[in-house]
Amino acid sequence: MEGGAYGAGKAGGAFDPQTFFRQPHTVLRVLSWVFSIVVFGSIVNEGYLNSPTEVEEHCIFNRNHNACNYGITVGVLAFLSCLLYLALDVYFPQISSVKDRKKAVLSDIGVSAFWAFLWFVGFCFLANQWQVSKHENNPLNEGADAARAAITFSFFSIFTWALLTFLAFRRFRHISFQEEYNTLFPSSPAPLP
Numbered sequence: 001m002e003g004g005a006y007g008a009g010k011a012g013g014a015f016d017p018q019t020f021f022r023q024p025h026t027v028l029r030v031l032s033w034v035f036s037i038v039v040f041g042s043i044v045n046e047g048y049l050n051s052p053t054e055v056e057e058h059c060i061f062n063r064n065h066n067a068c069n070y071g072i073t074v075g076v077l078a079f080l081s082c083l084l085y086l087a088l089d090v091y092f093p094q095i096s097s098v099k100d101r102k103k104a105v106l107s108d109i110g111v112s113a114f115w116a117f118l119w120f121v122g123f124c125f126l127a128n129q130w131q132v133s134k135h136e137n138n139p140l141n142e143g144a145d146a147a148r149a150a151i152t153f154s155f156f157s158i159f160t161w162a163l164l165t166f167l168a169f170r171r172f173r174h175i176s177f178q179e180e181y182n183t184l185f186p187s188s189p190a191p192l193p
Helices: 017-022 024-046 065-094 098-131 144-173 178-184
Strands: none
Touching: 017 024, 024 065, 024 144, 065 098, 065 144, 098 144
């Protein structure tokens, strides 16, 4: 990549989908997007049980509705966050201001670190609630695969978001101030003889 500011080439370049989808942060963001779909989809689809003796549905994770609500909420919001930052990644080469690029990269660092933390909390919470679930609450073991999938992909999401944080931080560290320098100090004319 040429010496652009904050990982971007020359601003205003044409969008190349092949290059875009080969970038590590794009691959990780798409993986995070898929993982969030798996987590909230498995909980929404098979995360609630209704027994014939009770009217109300109960969460498969130790009958704790907070566990299901947390998994669904974090999954849906991570899904939307991935879409937002994928759109920002597409738009990023078009940003000509170094300051705006810096803001975009800093927000990527903060959001990615925040999501890595939320997925860590979600993994611990779901795994704990699944561990203490009583067999008599689910004698037929309904939805067990979906619960395990939600826990597993919550675990994988910790690493994808942590790697996204690392890549954004690395992009931030490889700052090229050449564009800002050229803006502040345009090339001066040659001195008079």
